[in-house]
Amino acid sequence: MILQSIYTEKNNCQDCYKCVRRCPVKAIKIEDHSASIITELCINCGYCTTICPAGAKKIRNDVAAAKNLFNSGQKVIAAIAPAWVSEFSEHKASSFISALKQLGFHEVSEVALGAEMVSESVNQYLNQQETGLHISSCCPTVVSLIQKYYPEHIDKVVPIMSPMLAHAAYLRSLQTEPIKIVFIGPCIAKKNEAEEHEGLVDVSITFQELSEWLEKESAYFEESETEELFYPNKAADGSLYPVDGGMINSLKSQITTVDLDFMSFSGRNSVKDVLENLEGIETDKLCFLELLSCNGGCVNGPGCSENNSIAKKRANIIRTHQQTSAQERMLKNAIEISLDYEKSQVNIPKHSGEDILESLKSIGKLSSKDELNCSGCGYENCRDFAEALLEGKAESSMCVSYMRKVAQNKASVLLQKMPYAVVMCDDKLKIIESNLQFAEMLGEETCELFNDIPGLEGAHLKAVFPPYKLFQNAIKLDLEKFDKDIRIEGKLYHLSIFTIQKHKIICGILRNLQSPEVRNEEVIKRTKEVILENLSTVQQVAFLLGENAAKTETMLNTIVQSYEDSENV
Structure with a gap:
């Protein structure tokens, strides 16, 4: 029995696809985000063992x-x-x-x-x-x-x-x-x-x-x-x-x-x-x-x-x-060393144009313009990758552009479905993306701009959001999280700013404190905070409060329960 000379330590494989990219015969299969050798296709050149950055490819x-x-x-x-x-x-x-x-x-x-x-x-x-x-x-x-x-x-x-x-x-x-x-x-x-x-x-x-x-x-x-x-x-x-x-x-x-x-x-x-x-x-x-x-x-x-x-x-x-080389050559026994080499041709599947197009569509390549041929997946071009998908040698997640689109689509859907106003911007305060609630919060003019420029992408935050300096300070000071109550168009909002990428990208979430849902939620939240602070005080000065502390906790818990019950109704 002939054993494979090269194997993969799956725990060390890091999804870099370098072995796929460098393998001269593409004898690599990506499955469950791990690269393994396809024995019948491998020519045992061993190149993958020398270029694997994680040392996941091993020699037997x-x-x-x-x-x-x-x-x-x-x-x-x-x-x-x-x-x-x-x-x-x-x-x-x-x-x-x-x-x-x-x-x-x-x-x-x-x-x-x-x-x-x-x-x-x-x-x-x-x-x-x-x-x-x-x-x-x-x-x-x-x-x-x-x-x-x-x-x-x-x-x-x-x-x-x-x-x-x-x-x-x-x-x-x-x-x-x-x-x-x-x-x-x-x-x-x-x-x-x-x-x-x-x-x-x-x-x-x-x-x-x-x-x-x-x-x-x-x-x-x-x-x-x-x-x-x-x-x-x-x-x-x-x-x-x-x-x-x-x-x-x-x-x-x-x-x-x-x-x-x-x-x-x-x-x-x-x-x-x-x-x-x-x-x-x-x-x-x-x-x-x-x-x-x-x-x-x-x-x-x-x-x-x-x-x-x-x-x-x-x-x-x-x-x-x-x-x-100048040494006298010694005669060796005359022995037969002839050897006939036979074919052992591998089966390389042939795919129809229609199958390849369907495979391309499965990774978001709907036209030739979508075929970037970036080789990020390890294959020379998108069509080679599409064929590898058909042969079960590759996974859709290997396509960087496809996964980026999937991530963007998921983020966009989540952003638009959120009940609060959300905006993301870069270190220059240019808007990366925002949802409709953010535009509606800022008035009719911003809504019209939102319809013309989906997500307000590229617009400067200063032009649409008056308290933009809060974002400016947050990104400058690299604040992990910043909370503040602010007024916009006469309405009270709670602004939460947090960092997505240090000194590069920040996100802001605004909640209308005057809406019934948010008001009830805030009352419950802040009442719970009072409870925790009160209990901390009780532990420190328990000998002074006595039974009064228990009554206070009971009263505050009753308030919380009433608001939660009204919200569920």
């Missing part, structure tokens, strides 16, 4: 599975990806090998050996071809991308194992007894690749997982008395594979075909652009494409823990290669 940790291999009674070999040079650049090879052996590994071997085997096989394969376009099979994310989304190009992938699989096959060919192999590298997709091809790599962990493991076990990087060496020998040209163009550099030293073009592209967007426009590449001669999902190559994989720049990582790889 397989260290426990690796440790369990030590209990098998078989030798466990660590197959270390060539990018280790940039990840653990401060350590020499011998001290690095020593630290891994402290964890329990019997031997440590460079996957760069497998890369050299791949170069030899690709060289032989290309020399047998006369024309055509051919794509490297080294990056499992690229292979998965082609299998699922560009199946028409699957026959262009060279039928050769990746360096990880080739290296594992080579290690097993050297042993007379069964062994266990743990791949350690910068790539998340290797976890799935190992599970898809059983019998080669038992467990795959990332550099980040290894670093945490070494720290937890207190393994130390020190030179041992007997220098530790890579098994069965050190690699040479294969050490260049982690950087873009590294494979091509290795091939060029071997290739014998004269009329052959080499091109290298790295980064998800660049790779997708290449695959979508392969028809524009001439195929009347041989052409080989090295495609790597991670920008800059494997040194920038999602499983890395080192935060150095790509340039520095690349420099470490090249410098190490220069020191080892």
Whole structure:
């Protein structure tokens, strides 16, 4: 069973939609305001784990599975990806090998050996071809991308194992007894690749997982008395594979075909652009494409823990290669590393124009003018988002403009239904919104203006509301709440001003104290206040009041009850 290498910690997901926005194949589903991975659509590039601001996207940790291999009674070999040079650049090879052996590994071997085997096989394969376009099979994310989304190009992938699989096959060919192999590298997709091809790599962990493991076990990087060496020998040209163009550099030293073009592209967007426009590449001669999902190559994989720049990582790889490339190459056992790649095309639903229009209407996009294409939802445009809604991958609440309209409509309805006069204004005292009761309170002229300008939006409070300075002072002094009885047009009102946004937006509610409903309400409220104040006084001077306090409370409660009864009638 193949498990998903990436998962979401729902409690940490913060509705930012950054993973949706950056996922190259939109393999993200938003459900109950949380983003989850759609396994069948995912290509395991791991980009979402690197850009999630809340750290909600996690890489499956397989260290426990690796440790369990030590209990098998078989030798466990660590197959270390060539990018280790940039990840653990401060350590020499011998001290690095020593630290891994402290964890329990019997031997440590460079996957760069497998890369050299791949170069030899690709060289032989290309020399047998006369024309055509051919794509490297080294990056499992690229292979998965082609299998699922560009199946028409699957026959262009060279039928050769990746360096990880080739290296594992080579290690097993050297042993007379069964062994266990743990791949350690910068790539998340290797976890799935190992599970898809059983019998080669038992467990795959990332550099980040290894670093945490070494720290937890207190393994130390020190030179041992007997220098530790890579098994069965050190690699040479294969050490260049982690950087873009590294494979091509290795091939060029071997290739014998004269009329052959080499091109290298790295980064998800660049790779997708290449695959979508392969028809524009001439195929009347041989052409080989090295495609790597991670920008800059494997040194920038999602499983890395080192935060150095790509340039520095690349420099470490090249410098190490220069020191080892002159070494005499040792012959490896001749083993078969061919591998045919099959299509695993995903089902991408096709939606009719009518369905898309209905989906757009459900989020308030009634015409093309309403389609803002702001990408706030994570999709490139409103139509892509509408299709995602139809496929159950998205929720209406992801549309910022739609939710803003919903909020505004709810606020407007609430404002207009309130029995009191309400007005909101900004720090310049320009009215943001008001209700009809506010306009009616200020007279016929303001009502006419309200009909022409709904909500009096944009009007200056000073022009329509005489005691505007109360609002001016409230916003200047940043008063959380301010209450005052005022007179307007000969009527007495109770004004409550409160802050919505500090020094930016305030709201005022005015109640006509002369209306029966408000009058009864105010009497009840203020009588209750008297009761509370009186009880407080009673507690302080109870010995003076005696039975008189109880009579006062009873009398006041009777008044409150009578007003409440009359109001209910």
